[in-house]
Amino acid sequence: LKLVSYQHAGAARTGVLDAERQTVHEVHEPAAARSGVRGLVEDGYGPQRPPRTSERGVPVAEVTLGPPLTPPRNVFCVGKNYQEHSAEFARSGFGAGTSPDVPSRPIFFTKPTSSIIGPDEPIDPHAALTDALDYEVELAVVIGVGGRGIQPEDVWQHVWGYTILNDVTARDLQRDHEQWFLGKSLDTFCPLGPWAVTADEVDATNLDVVCRVNGELRQKANTKDLIFDIPELVSTLSAGITLQPGDVIATGTPAGVGVGFDPPRFLTPGDVVELEITGLGTLVNPVDNMS
Ligand code: MG
Numbered sequence: 001l002k003l004v005s006y007q008h009a010g011a012a013r014t015g016v017l018d019a020e021r022q023t024v025h026e027v028h029e030p031a032a033a034r035s036g037v038r039g040l041v042e043d044g045y046g047p048q049r050p051p052r053t054s055e056r057g058v059p060v061a062e063v064t065l066g067p068p069l070t071p072p073r074n075v076f077c078v079g080k081n082y083q084e085h086s087a088e089f090a091r092s093g094f095g096a097g098t099s100p101d102v103p104s105r106p107i108f109f110t111k112p113t114s115s116i117i118g119p120d121e122p123i124d125p126h127a128a129l130t131d132a133l134d135y136e137v138e139l140a141v142v143i144g145v146g147g148r149g150i151q152p153e154d155v156w157q158h159v160w161g162y163t164i165l166n167d168v169t170a171r172d173l174q175r176d177h178e179q180w181f182l183g184k185s186l187d188t189f190c191p192l193g194p195w196a197v198t199a200d201e202v203d204a205t206n207l208d209v210v211c212r213v214n215g216e217l218r219q220k221a222n223t224k225d226l227i228f229d230i231p232e233l234v235s236t237l238s239a240g241i242t243l244q245p246g247d248v249i250a251t252g253t254p255a256g257v258g259v260g261f262d263p264p265r266f267l268t269p270g271d272v273v274e275l276e277i278t279g280l281g282t283l284v285n286p287v288d289n290m291s
Pocket of ligand 1: 077078079136138167252253
């Protein structure tokens with residue numbers, strides 16, 4: 001099941017994507033009317049219990065997709081969770097205030113929901129604040145059943161599904177403020193989408209994670225290379241934080257970010273960032289020309 005949030009005929013709607021026909025079918029459930037895709041996740045809709053939809057679909061090209069869901073609070077994120085990326089970040093000199101090499105425990109931070117944008121929406125380069133705008137493709141986990149003290153072996157029962165997340169980062173703010181929150185939380189710094197895919201459709205332990213900038217390959221890895229896997233991340237987070245349905249956890253980015261190049265290759269206005277993960281679609285966002 002692929003769920004979308006979209007605008008059509010002047011209204012915000014929730015839909016199911018028919019990937020073969022490339023049509024969107026509007027969902028008719030009170031849960032969706034209440035809080036969109038998050039409402040469906042909260043109420044346990046999924047492959048076993050699909051929501052009721054319009055039989056007639058609208059071509060996906062005729063709708064404006066938004067972020068597939070808004071989590072109930074900040075997006076949970078993980079830093080330095082692929083070995084090669086951890087090494088490139090250490091070499092770059094932008095890692096002030098963080099440990100040098102591969103972490104021994106997961107590094108968590110968050111991004112506010114106010115930074116979330118949908119597919120094709122422009123990323124604000126915030127040119128007055130940063131000269132070091134960077135991209136990070138990441139697999140994002142959507143929690144279905146909440147809970148605290150979730151054991152690693154039980155984690156998959158708590159995962160509703162997945163989407164793609166761009167952990168956009170102002171590297172100079174990340175460095176100068178010695179903490180990751182500010183440089184990763186500016187408005188538009190969290191592109192999400194294009195849809196939310198239920199867990200049954202993919203094997204999250206073996207997904208290719210790819211980023212292209214203006215068509216040029218920059219990042220390519222597989223989720224089997226995660227330093228801390230999804231069971232470890234969810235069990236660590238939930239040890240003392242009660243997870244909620246609709247919580248989003250970004251699992252970290254592979255090597256190939258702009259700051260990893262020598263000299264760095266940061267984003268500039270007009271660039272187009274294209275993120276692709278096996279089975280989850282492609283999330284495209286331009287960097288805004290206006291600032
Ligand atoms: Mg990241």
